[in-house]
Every structure is written in C-alpha cells, then in structure tokens.
Amino acid sequence: MTKTIRGTLFTLLALLCLPCAPTLASDAPALLDFQYMADVNAPPGGFVKGRLYMAEFPTEYLSGGVHPSCGGLRLQNSQGGEVPFTVLPMIHPARPEQKHPLKVTSFVDDGTIELVAEFSNTKAARPGGIVALDLGTRNRDFAYWCTVEGSSDGRSWETLKGEPVYDFSSRVDLRKTRIDLPETHHSLFRLRLSIAEQLPETLRTVGVSLADLRIMIFEQRTSLLRIDSLTALQPSLQERRETVAIQSDAFNVVSQDGESRLSFPEPIFMETIALETSSPAFSRRVEWLVSNEPGTSRLRKRGGGTLQRGPGREEALKLDLGTGFHRFQQLLMHDGDNPPLDVTGLTFTLLRRMVFFVADEDGGPYALHFGQLGETLPRFPQYDLSSMITRSNWESLDYSPAVVGTVLATAVAAQTTASPAQTAATEHTLFLFILLIVSACLALWIILLLKKSTLRNAQKDSP
Secondary structure (H helix, E strand, O other): OHHHHHHHHHHHHHHHHHHHOOOOOOOOOOHHHEEEEEEEEOOOOOEOOOOEEEEEOOHHHOOOOOOHHHOOEEEEOOOOOEOOEEEEEOEEOOEOOEEEEOEEEEEEEOOOEEEEEEOOHHHOOOOOOEEEEEEEOOOOOEEEEEEEEEEOOOOOOEEEEEEEEEEOOOOOOOEEOEEEEEEEOOOEEEEEEEEOOOOOHHHHOOOOOHHHHHHHHHHHHHHOOOOOEEEEEEOOEOOEEOEEEEEEOOOEEEEEOOEEEEEOOOOOOOOEEEEEEOOOOEEEEEEEEEEOOOOHHHOEEEEEEEEEEEOOEEEEOEEEOOOOOOOEEEEEEEOOOOOOOOEEEEEEEEEOEEEEEEOOOOEOOEEEEEEEOOOOOOOOOOOOHHHHOOOOOHHHOOOEEEEEOOOEEOHHHHHHHOOHHHHHHHHHHHHHHHHHHHHHHHHHHHHHHHHHHHHHHHHHHOO
16 A cells, blocks of 8 residues: 555656756747737738738837847748748948930921830839939030920820030030939920020020021031930939937946946847937047846957047047847946046937848738747848848849738737746746645545545454
8 A cells, every 4th residue: 555655656746847847949939939920911912922022120129139130030921831031221222323225105306306205113223213314316516495294104294394405516515415303203204305595504605696506406407306315314322221219218327446337227239329418528438348148247349439529529429339139238438537427318220120021922911920038049040032132232123012010919928027036936936836736635635545545444354
C-alpha cells in the first residue's frame, strides 16, 4: 500500500513540473506573438496578382520597439500565407531634369499652326509633373506667339501659358524654343502658334524693330516652320525626406560630477532628436550612447555633436542619430563647470516608412502583423524583393497605392500594460493558488485511500 501511494505522489509531482519545462523558440516569429495587426486594403478594383503595391506603415506606431525596422513585421494574404515584402524609408532621391518626347497626334496649318501632342504618364518619374515644353526645330529667323493648353480627356482644355518662341540666329545669338509652364499633370497638350503681334522685350534689347520682325516672319512663312520634335520636361529635384515629428516629455535627467545623462524609461526609435531648453546661453558637447543590454557599462558611443545657443553662435539644438533601434539610449552632456541644461521637452523626427509587396493572389485584403515582445529583437526577413526595390529606384517603379486600415491590438499587446514586476507577482500568485488547490485535492485523495485501506484491513481481521 505504501509503495502505491508513493508512486502516485511521484506521478503528481512530475505532472506539476511539466508547465515549467522550457520550450524551444523558433527564429521566425509566430503570428500569434505580434502585438498589432491591420488589414491592408486594395485600391479600387481590388488586388491583382503579380502587381506591385505600396502601403505606408502607420506613422503613429513608428516610435518604440514596434518600428518596422526592428524586424517584428510580417505580411499575410487572405489564405494565411506568408507574403514577401520590403520596407524602405520615404526618401525621394535627387534626380536631374527629365526629358520625355511627346507623340504628335494632329497638325493643322491654316495661318495659325495648331498641333496636339500626347504624353504617357507612365514614362514620368515620381513625383513631379510637367514644367516646360521644348519645341524642336532646325528653322532659323522666326517669331511666333505660342499658346499652350492642357487636357486629360481631349474634350475640355485648360490654358496653361502664352509666350513667344523665336530665333534670330542669322543676326545675333538669340533663340528661345522653351515654354515654361506651371506644374501640370495633363496627358494631352495643344499648341497654337500665331504671328507675334507684340514685340518681346528680349527683342527690344537687341534693337529689333516691329517692322523687322514682320519681315522675318513673312520670310519664314515662305519656307514653312518645320517642327521636328516636342519634348516635355520634368524638373530636377533635390533629395527630399518625408518625416513625422513626435514630441515627448517622457525622459529622465541625472546630473553628477560635471555630466548630465538624459535617458528614457521605455525603448524608443528615433533618427533625430531636438532639445527644448530654457537655458539662454550654452555650447555643450554631447555624446549619443546606445546598447541592447542593460547597464551603463554596456553603453557605446553611436554619435554626438555640439548643442549651442547664445551670442555669436547659430542656434543648434538638433542631433542627427542615423538609423537603427536600441533598447537602451542615453544622451551624455558634458557640462563641466556649467550648470546643467534645463531640458523641458524633446522632439523626435522619424522617417516615414513604406511597405512594398507583390500581390500573390487577387482580391484580398492582406494582413499586416507587427510589434513583438521579448528580450532580443527578431531577425528581419531577407526576401528577394529587397534587392529589386531600392532607395534609388522605387520612385520610377510602376506601383499602386494600398492603404493600411485600423490597427487592432492583439492579446499579446495586453501584456505590455503591466510592468515586469507586476507580471511576475501575478504569475507567482496564480502559481501558488493552483499549487494550493492541487495540494488540497491530493491530500483529500490520500485520506480517502487511507480510509479505504483501513476499512479493507478491518474487514480482513474480522472473523
């Protein structure tokens, strides 16, 4: 009997220990581990298999450990299948002036030359519309007044610009065949060239009279104006960064031994930081220290600079921190003999992020999962798409916009509302409660076994 009870006790203890056994974690995060999810909705017409789409990552979730660059991001189709993607910062690269030849679709010359030309918008680099037309001709000595109209359907026309085009290269190096326009996105252009009734100011400066102008035009009309080409121009662009600014007062400043350390209670993702301070005059050397492990001894320098304000100095209160996420970050300010800066607020600047993917099925919607808990950051997936869509070519690609819908918190997100100490205390209390119930049941079971055994022995001993 004693051996039976002892064996039962060992079996129950083994069962109690099973929930505490360690489990192996996979490198790829399971979708149940993500804190947030949102539908990715298609443009009108729905998703088309094989087409490239771009959806902007929700800007309100850019800061903190759920930033898409932290690796915790996956995309699913409507069947639950994994969809490859790539994430890029919204940086419009610099580009030179773009030239696109137009296709002439009609030409009429009844004293006033009228021609219609077509522009294919798919050839245009994004962003930016047409800012000028250039008339290609080998003719010399002519002067016309050119009116340019634009249309998107060929029925309704909008007057864009009217100005002269001319050439007097037989007498002087003076030629103008470019018509500057207000930026437009029309696909059709209509040009009307008529005899100039007014003398352009540029001709007055070189001594051309209105009579001379009319003689030149008359001579030109006998040889006809041949238009060899018509070119649309897009402007050159400087690099442009699309950012979002986030203001925060969630920081701590500790000053000691001529140094001030500004730290953050929670992980945060940032690319630039600007200090708000009431200190009137200072020039302070600062260092940006980062680490993914706790403890000041683990911090390493990632960047730095000088913050300054005062007489003879241009105000500089912003630091460029580059890109990259770190769980622990500090701004070390070398005060020396100066009083610490009175930091009243911070502004973080973050680049907006774009998620590119190729639809692997029609219809949709797709689902975006992001944000993960854990001591280590998940590995960012390296799909083939990341080598095809890059910072330098994304604007020239033919993609359709998709829209990220309402972001919903998953059950995992609820775990972030409690501090680690609160979570540990709750788990400890729950464990003790379960242990108490199991122990009571075990004691009751043992008592019943003992009573049953005693009754059985009594029955054997009775005559």
